[in-house]
Amino acid sequence: MKPLTRKLFTALLILLPFLEAKADDLTTLLLTWQRDPSTTMTVQWIRTSNRPATRQLHFWKEGEEATQTVKVPSKALKAWRGHRLHRVELTGLEPDTTYRFRVHKSEREFAFRTLPKTLSRPLRIAVGGDTLHRREWMDAVNQQVLKHDVDFVVIGGDLAYADGLERNLSRWDTWFESLHETLIYPDGRLLPMVVAIGNHEVQGGYFFSHATYENSDKWRERVAPYFYQLFAFPGHPGYNVLDFGDYLSLFMLDTDHSHPIEGQQTEWLKEALAERAGGKRHLIPVYHVPGWPSHRPFDGRVSARVRENWVPLFERFDVQVAFENHDHTYKRTEPIRNEAIDPERGIIYVGDGAWGVGTRPTHDPDETWYLKRAESEHHFILMTLNPNGSLDFKAIRKEGDTIDSWEIP
Numbered sequence: 001m002k003p004l005t006r007k008l009f010t011a012l013l014i015l016l017p018f019l020e021a022k023a024d025d026l027t028t029l030l031l032t033w034q035r036d037p038s039t040t041m042t043v044q045w046i047r048t049s050n051r052p053a054t055r056q057l058h059f060w061k062e063g064e065e066a067t068q069t070v071k072v073p074s075k076a077l078k079a080w081r082g083h084r085l086h087r088v089e090l091t092g093l094e095p096d097t098t099y100r101f102r103v104h105k106s107e108r109e110f111a112f113r114t115l116p117k118t119l120s121r122p123l124r125i126a127v128g129g130d131t132l133h134r135r136e137w138m139d140a141v142n143q144q145v146l147k148h149d150v151d152f153v154v155i156g157g158d159l160a161y162a163d164g165l166e167r168n169l170s171r172w173d174t175w176f177e178s179l180h181e182t183l184i185y186p187d188g189r190l191l192p193m194v195v196a197i198g199n200h201e202v203q204g205g206y207f208f209s210h211a212t213y214e215n216s217d218k219w220r221e222r223v224a225p226y227f228y229q230l231f232a233f234p235g236h237p238g239y240n241v242l243d244f245g246d247y248l249s250l251f252m253l254d255t256d257h258s259h260p261i262e263g264q265q266t267e268w269l270k271e272a273l274a275e276r277a278g279g280k281r282h283l284i285p286v287y288h289v290p291g292w293p294s295h296r297p298f299d300g301r302v303s304a305r306v307r308e309n310w311v312p313l314f315e316r317f318d319v320q321v322a323f324e325n326h327d328h329t330y331k332r333t334e335p336i337r338n339e340a341i342d343p344e345r346g347i348i349y350v351g352d353g354a355w356g357v358g359t360r361p362t363h364d365p366d367e368t369w370y371l372k373r374a375e376s377e378h379h380f381i382l383m384t385l386n387p388n389g390s391l392d393f394k395a396i397r398k399e400g401d402t403i404d405s406w407e408i409p
């Protein structure tokens, strides 16, 4: 090796760790849960590199000095060439506690808060869907969320509008940038996010638009690569339930996108609801296509399948509220049971996904028996679980004012 080449080679060896450190893109930090939200936290980020590497994550209880360090390996993002995902599930955490953390060599501190084991304080959740047509709309709603000290965020599908396609990857960059710049507290606290799948996560939108459909993880990963690789939960087969202590179960469902509504998913839902029903636990389904649409026709194919397959189960197992999306409006239904208004035992369906997308005209509530409210407004829904078992709801517009509020005692 010539002396100059050797010098360059040595310099490269010295610089490489620093170049690699820079490639850890902490603007892609995402928190979620795969198990008990009172004692675990899943932390992940993306690194722009083809090279496998292990990173360290240092975390400590806020206000204390004892630091724990975990190793975080990386996995190639198959559908995102030149990118690797670092993901770790922290376990054995204390409930309702703030932890701070640092990644690898970055000096920047971030934070998260675990959830309580029992509902000893009000728990606030920001719920919505359909997040990114335009960055400025998504940012505006994110900024309103930050004003309400929420514990976490639930998005019912249609996240980046990338349609499962490589040519739309820049939309995922924009989606992560929006979270990083407008959904993070000044002290670095990030809000965990629980997501459901929507048509814009999937090539073709729905399983029935593919002649090649097969019920396999491999097939789902082919048509919705980014949803399955970027989000640890719900994971395969596209639907799952997350249990929060003894007070809440969130059912994240797939409305015909990468898994059919009827059959296996509905059978699973029946058992999962039955196992959790009958106590003080709130059973709350979240999914993309509405059973009770506020913009699209009532007899739409997927909406009808939601009503035929899932609504009878929701009614049988005493669901009180379900979150729907996809129609790009704000809506709240009347309390519904047996396809009629039932003020005593009816279920209220709330939606309809207008976090950061162009809003659409709504059906007229005066002429649509099941609609109590319907408005073409960007918003999120602030749901508060109170220790006495009641639920409060507020629909908060992107300008910050409350356009609707109600409670379930």
Ligand SMILES: [Fe+2]
Binding pocket: 158, 198, 199, 200, 288, 325, 326, 327
């Ligand atoms: Fe949609």
